[in-house]
Amino acid sequence: MFLIYRKMIFSGISRNLDLKSNFSQLPFIRGFRSKKLLDNRRSLAPVEEIPGASRGFRDLFRPFCFTIFVSGCSFTGAAIWQYEHLRAEFRQHSNKINQFYGKAGNYRHMLNVWWNELLPEQKVVACIVTINIGVFLLWRVVPLQRIMLTYFASSPISGAPCRSMLLSAFSHYSLFHLFANMYVLWSFAPVVSHILGLEQFVATYLSAAVISSFTSYVYKTFRRSRVPSLGASGAIMGLIGIVCVHRPNSQLSIAFVDQIFPHSFSADSAMKFLILLDFTGILLGWRFFDHAAHLGGMLFGIWYVKYGHRLIWHNREPMMMKWHEFRGKPK
Numbered sequence: 615m616f617l618i619y620r621k622m623i624f625s626g627i628s629r630n631l632d633l634k635s636n637f638s639q640l641p642f643i644r645g646f647r648s649k650k651l652l653d654n655r656r657s658l659a660p661v662e663e664i665p666g667a668s669r670g671f672r673d674l675f676r677p678f679c680f681t682i683f684v685s686g687c688s689f690t691g692a693a694i695w696q697y698e699h700l701r702a703e704f705r706q707h708s709n710k711i712n713q714f715y716g717k718a719g720n721y722r723h724m725l726n727v728w729w730n731e732l733l734p735e736q737k738v739v740a741c742i743v744t745i746n747i748g749v750f751l752l753w754r755v756v757p758l759q760r761i762m763l764t765y766f767a768s769s770p771i772s773g774a775p776c777r778s779m780l781l782s783a784f785s786h787y788s789l790f791h792l793f794a795n796m797y798v799l800w801s802f803a804p805v806v807s808h809i810l811g812l813e814q815f816v817a818t819y820l821s822a823a824v825i826s827s828f829t830s831y832v833y834k835t836f837r838r839s840r841v842p843s844l845g846a847s848g849a850i851m852g853l854i855g856i857v858c859v860h861r862p863n864s865q866l867s868i869a870f871v872d873q874i875f876p877h878s879f880s881a882d883s884a885m886k887f888l889i890l891l892d893f894t895g896i897l898l899g900w901r902f903f904d905h906a907a908h909l910g911g912m913l914f915g916i917w918y919v920k921y922g923h924r925l926i927w928h929n930r931e932p933m934m935m936k937w938h939e940f941r942g943k944p945k
Contacts, residue, residue: 671835673770674828680776681828685821692813693930694937699813701941735807735815736800742784742819743796746846749785750792767842770831779831783823785844795846802853809860809919814927815853818918822852822911829910833896843904848911851888855915858885888912 732740753762764773766785772778786792807815826848834841857864862882871877889912895905918926 671832673775674831674835677770677775677779677828677831680779681824684780684824685817688817688820689814689926689930690933692817693927693934695816696811696813697934697937697941733804733807735803735812738812738816739800739803742799745784746786746792746796749781750787750789753785753787763842767844768827768830769840769842770835771840772842775831779824779827780820782827782842782844783846783849786846787844791845795850798850799846799853802850802857805861806853806856809856810923810927814923818852818856818915819849821918822914823849825914826851826907826911830904830907833906837899841901843907845904847904848907851908851911852915852918854888855885855912856919858882859916859919885912885916 729737729740749762749766752758753766762785765778766781768778768782769775786795803815806818810818823846827843830843830848833839858881862880862885864881865878866881866884867876867878889909892903892905892909892912894900895903896909
């Protein structure tokens, strides 16, 4: 489902990737389970009998610490980034730093013109999209699939439960899933950047990625589920929460469908519907989406725009002053 607000769209895309118990076979489209995989799941051994499987909520301590670490580093890095940007502007070199130069040639010239015309937030998103496309292509390399399952599909019982919390947010197995999430990200990024600033946009995106993964871990541990997840949906849900809270009266509609059947509804209504949908999915144990990850990302976005911005960003000055002392006066 795609929702559109002028040039902004939203897609309710699954974050679930269903794999066989031995992680040796991937479904055609992530989040859509084949009958073969469903039949196989009925014969899965209890989690307690699997070597290296999760033993309960105590296994969430490291992922929780990793979530705090990544979120803290994200906002610390955002504050330093803002400081360095202001420092560069003071030295009047920002216009040179932002230029993209390339070799002569029609194609390269067109690429340079396109890049230089992008807004700063669009350049950041373009880099994120490029990373996601690269990871998508790596999934097609058969010898790398075990590595991809370890580091780019999040699960509390994976070989790298902490690192995969972040890396899985840049990982997509199906082309449709990749296109939908990147389309949404490209549409919402300028709006969130306009609301919070480019630095906070990046920090909230990365924080929402790990927080949504952690909420998914909590739900999977409670349900004793071994199904890995991947995709940027949880992080994007954080952006959607920010926009819907900050602009509740904005009108949205289903993208592409609105060209055939004109319609619209408020962002506030869409947000409430998505929260209700994810709560229902969690309570009923639906597996079509990773509802816990979606809900975790959405609630983080709502919390940050209401309270977190004031609690975190408004109190960044002491850290920036220490960084200024470390860097010294601009020359």
